[in-house]
Amino acid sequence: MPELPEVETVRRGLSELIIGRTIMAAQTDNPKSFPNAQGQVEAFLLGAKVSDIRRRAKVLMIDLSTNYTLVTHLKMTGQLVYRGKKVFGAGHPSDSLIGELPDKSTRVTLQFTDESKLFFNDQRKFGWMKLIPTDEVAELPFMQKVGPEPLDDYFTFEQFAERFTRRSRTSIKAALLDQTVIAGVGNIYADESLWGAKIHPQRQVNTITPAEFEALYIELRLVMNLAIDKGGSTDKNYVNAEGKRGSYMDFARVFRREGLACPRCGTTIIKLKVAGRGTHICPHCQQH
C-alpha cells in the first residue's frame, strides 16, 4: 500500500515535523520491527539529532547527526505518525484516521527531548526500522539493485523502455512491480497507469510496442505526480506523518472499482489475478 507517492508524502511531512529534533528515548514491543544489535541504539540513536529525511523507492531514510540513518520500510501496513506535546491526552484530531497513540499496532516509539513522539505503527509486522551507518546505506543489497526513480527529471522514456528488456518474457504488470526494473511502483499505480496507457496487465513485455511504452511512461509519471498532490492513497491503513488519510482513491479510475463503470468508455471494470496480485482492468480499453 505505501508506494512511492505515499512514502514521499510521509517524507515531506516528517521533514517539516522532526528535522532538528533530538531523540531522547526509544522502545519497541517487537524485535523484528526494530532489529538492532545491543548497544547501537544507546550509542548512535539516543542523543542524536535528526538532520535530514530522504527517500529511495519505497524506503525512507531518517539521517542522524551521529552519521547513522534510521532506514525504514513501511511494507503494507506501516505508518510513521508524529504527535506533538499539545495533542497528548486531548483525544485525537477529527481529521486523523487513527486515535490515541501508542495503540495495539505500535511497534516502535521514538521520544524527542521536547516530549513529542514519533510512532511506527505496523499492524502486520512486515515493516522495519534499522539503524545503519549512513555511508553504508547505499551498499545495502536492495539499494544496489533497485531501478531508477520514475519521477526524476532526467529519467527519459528511452531509459524507461530499456529497463524492461531484462524481463522480456514476463507480464508487463509483473515487470512494473519488479523494483529492480523501476523503483517505487506498487499494485495501485501499476493498475492505474496500465489503464491510462490502455495496456492489458497480462501482455508479455516483449509484445509491448514503443508507442505503448511511451504511453505507460507518461501515465505512470502522471498518476504518481497526481497521487503525491493528493497526499497518496488511503485504502485501509495508510496515513501521513500527521495521521491523516490521502485522497488519491477518490481519483482512481480502476483500482478497487470492480463492478463500476470505466470513466473512459463506461464498460464495467473487472478484477482478475495477475502476477499473484488483485488486478483491476477495463476489459474494453485494455485488450489482451
Next chain:
DNA sequence: CACTTGACCTGTCCGC
C-alpha cells in the same frame, strides 16, 4: 539466469 510461488503477519469479510 528468468521466472513463479510461498512465507512473513494480522485483521476483515464471506459463506456455511
Next chain:
DNA sequence: TGCGGACAGGTCAAGT
C-alpha cells in the same frame, strides 16, 4: 453467532 478460509500486497528466499 461461530468458524474456517480467502484475501489484502512489499519483498525476499526457495523452488521450478
